[in-house]
Amino acid sequence: MQHDRPIIIGAGLAGLMTALHLAPMPVLVLARAPLGDGAASAWAQGGVAACVGADDDPARHLDDTLAAGDGLCDAAVAARILQAGPDSIATLARHGVEFDRAADGRLALGLEAAHSRRRIVHAGGDGTGAEIMRALIAAVQRAPSITVLEQAEARRLVVEDNRIRGVLVAAPHGALLLPASRVVLASGGIGGLFLHTTNPPQSWGQGLLLAARAGAALADLEFVQFHPTALAAGTDPLPLVSEAVRGEGAILIDETGTRFLADQPGAELGPRDVVARGIFAHLAAGHQVFLDARPALGERFGKRFPAITAACLAAGIDPVMQPIPVVPAAHYHMGGVAVDAAGRSSVAGLWACGETASTGLHGANRLASNSLLEAATCACWVAEDVAATPPVRVRPLADRRLPPAPDPVPVRPILSRHAGLLRDGDGLLAAIRALAPLAAAGGPAADPATLGLMLAVAALRREESRGAHARTDFPARRADFSTRLTLYLTDATAAAARLADPIVRRA
Ligand SMILES: Cc1cc2nc3c(=O)[nH]c(=O)nc-3n(C[C@H](O)[C@H](O)[C@H](O)COP(=O)(O)OP(=O)(O)OC[C@H]3O[C@@H](n4cnc5c(N)ncnc54)[C@H](O)[C@@H]3O)c2cc1C
Numbered sequence: 001m002q003h004d005r006p007i008i009i010g011a012g013l014a015g016l017m018t019a020l021h022l023a024p025m026p027v028l029v030l031a032r033a034p035l036g037d038g039a040a041s042a043w044a045q046g047g048v049a050a051c052v053g054a055d056d057d058p059a060r061h062l063d064d065t066l067a068a069g070d071g072l073c074d075a076a077v078a079a080r081i082l083q084a085g086p087d088s089i090a091t092l093a094r095h096g097v098e099f100d101r102a103a104d105g106r107l108a109l110g111l112e113a114a115h116s117r118r119r120i121v122h123a124g125g126d127g128t129g130a131e132i133m134r135a136l137i138a139a140v141q142r143a144p145s146i147t148v149l150e151q152a153e154a155r156r157l158v159v160e161d162n163r164i165r166g167v168l169v170a171a172p173h174g175a176l177l178l179p180a181s182r183v184v185l186a187s188g189g190i191g192g193l194f195l196h197t198t199n200p201p202q203s204w205g206q207g208l209l210l211a212a213r214a215g216a217a218l219a220d221l222e223f224v225q226f227h228p229t230a231l232a233a234g235t236d237p238l239p240l241v242s243e244a245v246r247g248e249g250a251i252l253i254d255e256t257g258t259r260f261l262a263d264q265p266g267a268e269l270g271p272r273d274v275v276a277r278g279i280f281a282h283l284a285a286g287h288q289v290f291l292d293a294r295p296a297l298g299e300r301f302g303k304r305f306p307a308i309t310a311a312c313l314a315a316g317i318d319p320v321m322q323p324i325p326v327v328p329a330a331h332y333h334m335g336g337v338a339v340d341a342a343g344r345s346s347v348a349g350l351w352a353c354g355e356t357a358s359t360g361l362h363g364a365n366r367l368a369s370n371s372l373l374e375a376a377t378c379a380c381w382v383a384e385d386v387a388a389t390p391p392v393r394v395r396p397l398a399d400r401r402l403p404p405a406p407d408p409v410p411v412r413p414i415l416s417r418h419a420g421l422l423r424d425g426d427g428l429l430a431a432i433r434a435l436a437p438l439a440a441a442g443g444p445a446a447d448p449a450t451l452g453l454m455l456a457v458a459a460l461r462r463e464e465s466r467g468a469h470a471r472t473d474f475p476a477r478r479a480d481f482s483t484r485l486t487l488y489l490t491d492a493t494a495a496a497a498r499l500a501d502p503i504v505r506r507a
Contacts, residue, residue, distance in 0.1 A: 004394050006182040006386050007167050009154045009207060012039035013129075014354025014375040015186035016136040020095060021383035024145045028178070030169060032153045035137055038200045040188050040355065041375070044129030045242050045307065046112055047122030048092070048376070049369035050085030053109050056117040058083040065370060068114050068271075069363020070467035071482050072220070077341060077360040081377050088376045089121050096135035099123050112368040113243050113269055120369050126242060126307045132372070152176070154206070155403050157183060157214040157350065164214070164349030166397050175402040181392035184382055185211060185337060185345075185352040186375075190224070191237070192408050193452055194330035195416040198230050198240045204408040207356040209451045211337045212489040216345040219358040219486045220335035221458035222469045225366055226421050228276040229291055230329035231308075233315035238329050241291060241308055243272070243368065248304065249296025252279065253323060254287040273365055273468045276328040280421040283327065290323030328421055332371060334362040334468065335458070338486050343382035351386060353378040360484065364467020408448035410438060415452050419459050424473040428460040429499060436500045439493075454492040460499070461485065 006022065008015045011031035019027050032038055051061040061082045066073050089107070093099060100108040100122050110120035123131035140146050151172050158166035164183050169176040187207025191199025212218055229246070230238035246252075246268045252261050252275075261267050261278045268275060279289050293301050301319045302309045312319045336358035343351040343359075354375040361374050418431035435456060438449035462485065464478040465471050 004180045004182065004391055006184060007178060007180045008184045008186055009167070009210070010186035010188060010354070010356070011035055011148065012041035012186065012188055012354060012375070013132060013136065013372060014356070014379045015184070016140055017376050017379035018184050018186060018353060018383045018386075019146045020136065020139055020143060021380045022145070022387055023143050025387055026145050027147070029140075029146060029148045030152045030154055030167070031148060031150050032202060034150050035140075035148055036133055038202055039133065040129075040199050040203060041372070042129045042133040043198075043200070043240070044132070044372055045126040045240060046244065046369050047110055047120040047128040048089065048372040049112075049115065049119050049367065050089045050121050050373055051082065051117070051119055052086045052089060052107055052121065053118055056119050058085070060117055061085065061119065064114060064116050065361065065367045066363070068365050068367035070365055071477070072363035072467065072484055074360025074484070080341070081359070081361050081374055084377045085373055088373060088380075091380065092132060092135070092376060095139045097123060097132050098135070100125070110244070111247070113247070114271060114367055126244075126305060129372070154187075154210060156400065157210050158397055158400065159214045159347060162215060162347055164347060165394060168400050168402060170402055170405065177397050177400060179394040179397055181349045181394050182386050182389060183350050184386060185350065185356045186354045186379070187356045189355040190333045190451070191330040193411055193415050193448060193455070194420065195412045196230060196327055196329040197237050198227055198329050198331045199237055201237055204406070204448050205333070205451045206406060206447065207352070208336060209447045211345060211347070211350065211352065212451065212454060214347050214350065215488070216347045216350060217338040217486040217488055218335065218454065219338035219484055221455045221487060222462050223334035223362075223364050223467060224330055224455075225272065225332040225334060225468045226276040226328040227331035228272060228279050228328050229326040231311055231315060232325040232327040233311070235315070238327070239308070239311035240331075241324060241326060242305070245291060245293055245305060245308065248293070250291050250293035251296070252326075253290050253292050254282060255290075260287070271365075272368070273470070277421050277470060279326065280328050289326055291326045292323040293319055294321070294323070332366050334358070334364065334366055341381070342385035343378055344385065349389075349392070351382045353382045364469060403447065404444045406447045407444035410445040411435065411448045411452045415455065419452075419456050421470065423459055423469070423471050425460060425471075428456050431456040432460070432496050433500045436496050450489070453496050454487055454489065457492045457495050457499075458485065458487050
């Protein structure tokens with residue numbers, strides 16, 4: 001018998017903040033990639049939303065968040081997280097993050113779509129995530145209580161009687177079975193389940209799958225935010241062309257030069273999901289879509305957007321001289337492991353934070369830059385709750401077989417075709433029928449297919465259009481769906497078996 005130390009799965013902003021906040025308690029951080037790689041956190045461009053400006057307050061930030069969430073945010077959770085914004089910025093600064101500041105020393109604040117105030121705290125211009133990760137990695141490396149196991153992928157959670165007992169890990173030198181009674185999932189998003197994504201390619205939602213297989217409830221799975229303008233560079237993943245480019249006046253045109261969104265409310269600066277669907281529909285009609293920054297920015301483009309310029313030049317496009325080809329791409333998942341205010345899942349000893357968690361902050365659509373704030377803030381609350389949870393004596397675990405290395409590639413075309421920006425019942429049924437055998441086969445695609453299946457079942461169940469979830473067969477928002485929906489793997493599997501069987505469906 002031995003006492004365990006908490007295990008944190010994931011080394012992005014959420015995982016590293018949890019580890020730092022638990023110090024000096026000894027913790028083990030599992031990172032699938034070398035520290036700093038494979039985390040969406042390092043790629044964040046815009047910044048962290050926090051109501052630190054003199055003209056701003058938590059109530060305004062809450063109003064904007066609730067409006068974006070389209071009736072599905074948990075207002076109490078949202079109010080608590082947004083209220084903590086200024087403190088979270090101060091905590092990040094204490095860990096060494098150097099935010100951009102105005103000449104008078106105050107934080108420089110950016111403006112993003114659907115925010116009614118300037119409240120985006122940023123670093124290095126469009127390099128906020130890289131600066132945050134630089135500082136946190138340095139802080140972690142200085143903390144003797146934190147052990148990081150790099151290139152270690154959690155493949156299963158071990159659960160007995162709805163209580164966490166350990167983690168089964170694929171490590172560089174083979175399988176490891178680590179006993180643990182307290183595990184924090186901080187494993188990022190699910191963009192890698194789709195063909196076009198801005199996420200690190202291995203971000204296919206493995207943490208959600210681990211939680212689902214452990215018996216935890218997942219929530220809001222159907223809500224996937226697609227960014228309207230990823231650079232159509234033919235790479236995987238696709239580089240992001242930030243909303244700020246449209247904010248500076250760039251327009252969307254097609255191959256004929258027509259400004260095809262000009263008549264929509266807000267035109268190119270309408271809500272993110274509306275613009276993404278407009279581009280998607282135009283592409284589906286056989287057009288090409290470009291972001292044209294030449295009239296608005298011209299020669300200024302390179303200075304204002306150095307990282308985007310570099311990505312364009314690498315793809316053979318000069319944004320000063322040419323329009324930039326763009327395509328919508330899976331960008332952020334509002335859904336995740338259903339957690340309470342302390343980040344606890346429905347399985348004892350399992351917490352989640354960051355993009356893996358579904359706290360209720362985002363509702364049906366995330367307000368830009370609220371995700372880094374949520375990750376930083378909730379990680380600290382999770383750490384406090386983990387620290388307050390006494391360790392349980394854990395028995396040595398019986399050997400378990402390591403599942404194969406997961407491969408989301410076969411799942412990506414299925415979800416992109418049927419569960420992407422526009423969905424309908426027939427398409428979602430087709431996805432379920434295609435994913436069910438992959439999930440049952442037990443091969444490398446089984447885990448991603450199982451999560452994809454859950455997403456498709458959740459999307460089929462929500463017979464309305466709301467926020468990022470657009471059903472062409474149910475185009476209106478429905479009052480009887482104005483609640484967050486949770487899903488267990490057992491229920492999803494049973495529903496999929498029933499739906500995939502055409503005889504049962506007819507009955
Ligand atoms: C291009 C881009 C730009 C963005 N810009 C912004 C922005 O400006 N503002 C904003 O608020 N949000 C932004 N977002 C969203 C935001 O970056 C993410 O929501 C946030 O960084 C998620 O942090 P995280 O710690 O939860 O996950 P991540 O940073 O993705 O970290 C996940 C970690 O878990 C590890 N992992 C995963 N599975 C396992 C496993 N099974 N075993 C071991 N390790 C595992 C990964 O290797 C990684 O270390 C952006 C996202 C992208 C992709």
